[in-house]
Amino acid sequence: xxxxxxxxxxxxxxxxxxxxxxxxxxxxxxxxxxxxxxxxxxxxxxxxxxxxxxxxxxxxxxxxxxxxxxxxxxxxxxxxxxxxxxxxxxxxxxxxxxxxxxxxxxxx
Numbered sequence: 001x002x003x004x005x006x007x008x009x010x011x012x013x014x015x016x017x018x019x020x021x022x023x024x025x026x027x028x029x030x031x032x033x034x035x036x037x038x039x040x041x042x043x044x045x046x047x048x049x050x051x052x053x054x055x056x057x058x059x060x061x062x063x064x065x066x067x068x069x070x071x072x073x074x075x076x077x078x079x080x081x082x083x084x085x086x087x088x089x090x091x092x093x094x095x096x097x098x099x100x101x102x103x104x105x106x107x108x
Contacts, residue, residue: 032042046057056068067088070076079088 042060044059046059048055048057052072054070056070057064058066058068063084065081065084067079068076069079077090079090081088
């Protein structure tokens with residue numbers, strides 16, 4: 001019974017929040033970046049499947065900036081050009097490495 005009451009009250013809160021008017025100071029998003037041909041400048045991905053691995057090359061404006069290598073056995077890893085000089089450094093994961101502590105608050 002408590003669970004039903006809590007779910008009902010949460011749904012009312014969601015409806016009340018969704019009913020709020022939009023702020024008047026909203027601005028339009030800027031247009032997307034265009035390349036020399038007038039097309040949207042988005043990353044191009046080239047996927048090459050080999051017998052032992054899959055290689056994905058990510059390019060923007062023709063410049064290779066990241067390579068993702070997914071071996072047949074094991075975790076994928078990335079080669080990233082951080083400086084833009086064509087030298088790639090290996091990154092095991094694309095996360096920042098920050099791991100906030102977690103505690104169990106309530107267990108059912």
